[in-house]
Amino acid sequence: MEALRNALDFSDFPRTDLYVVAVAALFLLVFPLFPHSSFAMATMIQFLMFSIYGMGWNTIGGYGGQVDLGKAQYVGIGAYTTAVMLVRWDIPFWISMPIGMAVAVCWSFVLGYPLFRLRGHYFAIATIATSLVLKDLFEVWDFVGAARGLEISPIHYDPPDFLRLIFKEDIYYYYIILGFFFLGILFVNGFRKSRLGYQLRAIKDNEDVAASLGINVHWAKIKTYAIATAFVSLVGSFHACYIKNIEPEDTMSLHISILIALMAMLGGAGSLWGPIIGAAVLIPLKSYLKEWLGAHAGLIGIDLVMYGTIIMLVSAVEPRGIWGLMERIRGRRRG
Amino acid sequence: MDIILSSLMAAMLIGMVLSLVALGLNIIFGVMDIVNFAHGEFLMIGMYTGLLTAQATGMDPLLTLPVAGCVGFLLGLLCYGAFVRFLLRGPMLAQLLGTFGLMVFLRNLALLLFGSEDRAIHHGLLVGKSFELGFGVIVPATKLAAALLSVFAFGSVWLLMNRTRTGKGLLATALNAQGARYMGIPTERMNALAWGIGVGSVTVAGALLVNFWSVNPYVGLLFTMIAFTIVALGGFGSVPGAFFAGLIVGLITEIPGFWDFLTFTLNLDWMSRVPMTSFKYTWVYLAYFVIMVVRPRGLFGWKL
Numbered sequence: 226m227e228a229l230r231n232a233l234d235f236s237d238f239p240r241t242d243l244y245v246v247a248v249a250a251l252f253l254l255v256f257p258l259f260p261h262s263s264f265a266m267a268t269m270i271q272f273l274m275f276s277i278y279g280m281g282w283n284t285i286g287g288y289g290g291q292v293d294l295g296k297a298q299y300v301g302i303g304a305y306t307t308a309v310m311l312v313r314w315d316i317p318f319w320i321s322m323p324i325g326m327a328v329a330v331c332w333s334f335v336l337g338y339p340l341f342r343l344r345g346h347y348f349a350i351a352t353i354a355t356s357l358v359l360k361d362l363f364e365v366w367d368f369v370g371a372a373r374g375l376e377i378s379p380i381h382y383d384p385p386d387f388l389r390l391i392f393k394e395d396i397y398y399y400y401i402i403l404g405f406f407f408l409g410i411l412f413v414n415g416f417r418k419s420r421l422g423y424q425l426r427a428i429k430d431n432e433d434v435a436a437s438l439g440i441n442v443h444w445a446k447i448k449t450y451a452i453a454t455a456f457v458s459l460v461g462s463f464h465a466c467y468i469k470n471i472e473p474e475d476t477m478s479l480h481i482s483i484l485i486a487l488m489a490m491l492g493g494a495g496s497l498w499g500p501i502i503g504a505a506v507l508i509p510l511k512s513y514l515k516e517w518l519g520a521h522a523g524l525i526g527i528d529l530v531m532y533g534t535i536i537m538l539v540s541a542v543e544p545r546g547i548w549g550l551m552e553r554i555r556g557r558r559r560g
Numbered sequence: 561m562d563i564i565l566s567s568l569m570a571a572m573l574i575g576m577v578l579s580l581v582a583l584g585l586n587i588i589f590g591v592m593d594i595v596n597f598a599h600g601e602f603l604m605i606g607m608y609t610g611l612l613t614a615q616a617t618g619m620d621p622l623l624t625l626p627v628a629g630c631v632g633f634l635l636g637l638l639c640y641g642a643f644v645r646f647l648l649r650g651p652m653l654a655q656l657l658g659t660f661g662l663m664v665f666l667r668n669l670a671l672l673l674f675g676s677e678d679r680a681i682h683h684g685l686l687v688g689k690s691f692e693l694g695f696g697v698i699v700p701a702t703k704l705a706a707a708l709l710s711v712f713a714f715g716s717v718w719l720l721m722n723r724t725r726t727g728k729g730l731l732a733t734a735l736n737a738q739g740a741r742y743m744g745i746p747t748e749r750m751n752a753l754a755w756g757i758g759v760g761s762v763t764v765a766g767a768l769l770v771n772f773w774s775v776n777p778y779v780g781l782l783f784t785m786i787a788f789t790i791v792a793l794g795g796f797g798s799v800p801g802a803f804f805a806g807l808i809v810g811l812i813t814e815i816p817g818f819w820d821f822l823t824f825t826l827n828l829d830w831m832s833r834v835p836m837t838s839f840k841y842t843w844v845y846l847a848y849f850v851i852m853v854v855r856p857r858g859l860f861g862w863k864l
Contacts, residue, residue, distance in 0.1 A: 292656050339853040346595040349656055350788050351852050354845040357785065361842040479781065483660060490657050526671035526777075529664055536661025541646035544654030 232415030246498070253403060257396045264516070266395045270467065272508040273402045274460050279488030279500025280409045281456025284416060285449045286486060287494035290429030291341075295352030296485045298359040299454045301477035302329040303461025305363070308375045308471055317388035322462040329458035330451045337447040344432070353479060360477040374472025377465065390466035398467050405463070409456065413497055416452065425449055429495075457485070491539055493548025502547050507535075563824065565697045567817030573699070573707040575810020579803045580710040580765040581783055582790035583717060584758035590797030591734045591754035592648065597659040598639075599787050600780030601666035602759050606632055606766020607775040608670065611679060621681050622705060625713075625767050632763025633756040640755035645748075663780065670777040680774035706768040713764050717757065718799055730754060734797060782841060786813075789848040795858030805859060812843050 235243060256269060278296070285291050306325030310316035336355055343351055364372045382391040392398060416422050424445045427435040436442045465471050475481070484507075492503025514528035543550050585599045609628045614621040639662065647658040689701040721727040732740040733750040741747045773779075790809050794801025816839070851858065 286653070290651075290653070292653050294656075294660075339849075343852055343856065345652055346656065347792075347852055347856060350595065350792075351849055354785065354788075354848045357845045358842050358849070361839060361845075365839070483664075486657065490653060494653060525676070526668035529668035530672060533661045533663070533665030533668060536657055537643060537665060540650065540654040540658030540661060541643060544650035 228415050228419065231418045232411040234418075235414065242498075250407075253406075257399055263395065264512070266399065268509055268512045270395060270399055270402055271512065272504050273399075273406045274464065274467075275484065275488050275508055276501045276504040277402075277406055277409045277460045278457055278485040279492070279504055280413050281453040281460075282485045283489045283494060283500045284413065284425075284456075285446070285453040287489050287496070287499065288417070288422060288429065289425040289446060289449050290495075291446060291450075292345075292349040292486070293352050293450070293453070294349050294479070294482050294486060295354075295356035296453070296457050297477045297479065297481035298356040299329045299333065299457040300461040300464065300481055301359065301363060301473065302332060303458030304465040304471045304476045305369050305375070306458075307462040308377055308465040309369055311377055311389060311465075312375055315389075318390040318462065318466055319388060322459060325462045326455050326458045329454050329461075333451050333454040334447060337450045341443055341446045341450070353482070356477065356479065356482060360473050363473045363477060370472070372473060374470065374474075375465075377469040379469065390463070398463075402460075402463060402467075405459065410497070410501075417497060421445060421448060426495075487536060489546075491535070491546050493546035496548045499546060499548045506547065510535075563821040564818065567814045567821065568811075569697050569699060570703075570817065571810040571814035572807060573703045573810075574813060575807035576707040576714075577710045577765060577768055577806075578786055578790060578809055578813075579806020580714050580768070581762055582787040582794070582802045582806055583714060583799065584760070584762035584765075585787045586791045586794070586797065586799065586802045587717075587721075587730075587754050587761070588758040589791065591730055592737075592751050594644065594648065594655050595659065595788075596758075597656070597784060598663040598666055598780075599762060600782065600784030601663050601670075602632065602635070602762045602780075603766040603769070603783050604670060604775065604777065604780045605635065605666065606763030607770040607773070607779065608674060608766075609763060610767030610770045611681060611775060614681060621767070621771050622709070625709065625764055628763045628767035629760045633760035635763070636755040636757070636759030637752055639759065640752045644755065645751075648751075663784075667777055667780060674777060676776060676778075678774040678776045681771055700772060702771040706771055710765060710768055713761060714803060717761055720757070721799060726753065785841070785848070786844055789844050789851070791858075792848055792851050792856075793858055795860040798858065798860040801858060801860030809844060809847070812847055813840060815843050816840055 235246075238246075253273075257266070278300075282293065282296055286293050303322070303325040306328055307318060307321045310321040310324070311318070340348060340351055340355070363369055369375060377391070379391050379393075382389055384391050384393045385397055386392070387397075390398075390401065424435070424440045427438065427440060428442055428445060432442055461476065464476065468475075488503040488507060489500040490503065491507055492501065492505075493499030511528060511532065514531060518527045539546060543553075545552070581599075581603055584602070585596060588594060588596050606628045609631050610621055610624045613619065613624040613627045643658070643662065647655045650658070690698050691701065692698050719727075721730060729740070729745045729750050730753065732743065732745055733747045733754075737747050740750070786809060789812075790802060790805045792805075793808060794803070794805030
């Protein structure tokens with residue numbers, strides 16, 4: 226009960242922030258009712274998906290300070306569980322999604338136990354290594370379609386199918402992922418104020434001191450890693466139903482892991498709104514850059530060049546991201 | 561028997577080049593505790609430099625090494641002065657993602673400039689030639705030359721690090737940057753120099769590698785991971801460690817060869833059905849994970 230109250234309580238933010246949040250939430254709710262292009266709709270769905278990825282990453286990476294660059298493997302686990310179950314045994318999304326989440330969380334415990342004996346850089350590189358190993362495995366595993374991947378062909382189903390999440394119009398997907406998005410915000414808001422959340426911030430500040438205060442550092446990190454994994458795997462499952470065609474390259478490559486970390490980092494790691502701001506800036510930028518520069522002028526890769534430039538600038542100039550920048554401006558105004 | 565001898569020989573030759581690849585990463589990490597994700601991209605730049613210089617001037621590809629070395633050295637100084645210097649002030653997350661941004665930037669810049677197709681060297685003094693060592697072991701001449709030259713480059717860097725005043729300055733900066741600054745060592749300049757040497761050595765390795773490895777803009781990540789594994793195995797900050805670890809990782813990349821040998825001698829049906837070649841580098845990633853968990857200090861490490 227107290228956890229629920231914590232999750233619904235946003236009173237520790239300044240009032241102006243809450244007005245902005247309310248306006249933004251209202252916009253998200255009514256956005257599909259206005260005329261829009263299908264491209265804009267796809268971008269919005271991408272934005273919501275990556276916000277949730279970012280929120281998940283933010284629990285371990287932002288609040289806990291453990292730079293995890295291997296989240297893509299859990300996207301893959303979630304996506305593949307849902308896709309395999311739907312294609313082979315016709316199990317609907319609402320059953321396969323929790324199963325995928327459970328598989329991903331179990332796998333995260335298996336990996337997390339040895340991984341969290343490492344610190345800092347060593348941890349970050351090890352997460353990349355484990356993710357790449359899993360991707361290599363999926364690329365030769367025939368049961369999940371090897372490198373060709375799996376395809377969910379919508380002709381077998383009768384859209385709109387709310388059980389299996391097979392729709393013709395993107396608007397259904399939009400509202401489903403929007404629901405998860407709001408739930409995710411509430412969850413992270415509760416997490417922030419929970420015992421584990423405080424323990425994690427203590428660990429981020431100084432691991433040795435946290436341990437001497439009686440916090441079980443190793444176990445706290447593993448638990449948070451599992452929470453982050455659950456978020457990521459959920460969106461992975463959604464990704465399978467939405468994209469309908471999954472292959473190791475676009476669900477499990479390092480690129481995805483980095484994007485996930487980047488959302489949180491650009492917006493401001495360790496703050497509730499950070500990943501959302503990051504995704505709101507980065508995803509439209511990415512889509513439109515690709516659309517305008519990449520497709521029209523025939524310049525392959527220029528969108529990612531600018532992307533890299535943004536990452537470099539942010540990390541060199543303001544490592545706390547856009548949120549940090551806003552805090553700094555606000556602090557100056559106060560005096 | 562000749563299969564296993566060939567595999568061993570190939571492992572040793574590629575291992576020597578790989579240890580030169582890892583050396584740069586190790587120096588940069590040792591001196592300023594920063595993990596450089598763009599390392600493989602510098603290798604890619606070295607490969608393109610070697611290839612394009614050879615094609616433009618008609619020189620033998622092996623003679624382009626000094627060009628690649630100079631390009632790498634200057635690029636390293638530039639990266640440090642214009643970018644990495646600012647990263648060092650920030651938290652670890654910013655450093656990791658910062659060099660990652662550099663990696664994305666360089667990789668896609670290469671894609672933009674050179675296109676995504678594979679390119680390889682087809683002409684040269686040694687290209688396509690090979691000789692037999694006996695017992696059925698055939699050594700491609702380019703690989704042998706690359707291995708020998710990389711040992712030479714490795715030795716020069718080792719001498720520079722251990723037998724000169726500058727090297728002592730670098731070592732002092734690595735051990736205790738603040739203390740070194742009090743002793744009058746210009747640590748900023750040492751950091752820049754470490755980037756210069758680090759990137760220079762990896763571009764030289766790239767120019768060697770391009771003699772028998774085709775290059776495309778995506779080649780970097782594989783080598784970044786291999787370099788991380790070698791550095792982890794040899795011990796972060798240890799130069800001789802990088803050399804021996806390079807040889808060991810060379811052996812790991814040849815696991816499919818040994819697997820073929822076992823399949824052939826034991827004549828087991830199930831073994832031939834394992835798609836071992838698609839796991840060629842999986843073992844390297846797995847090795848990194850195991851090393852870090854079992855012995856994070858590596859074989860010769862002094863820094864953790």
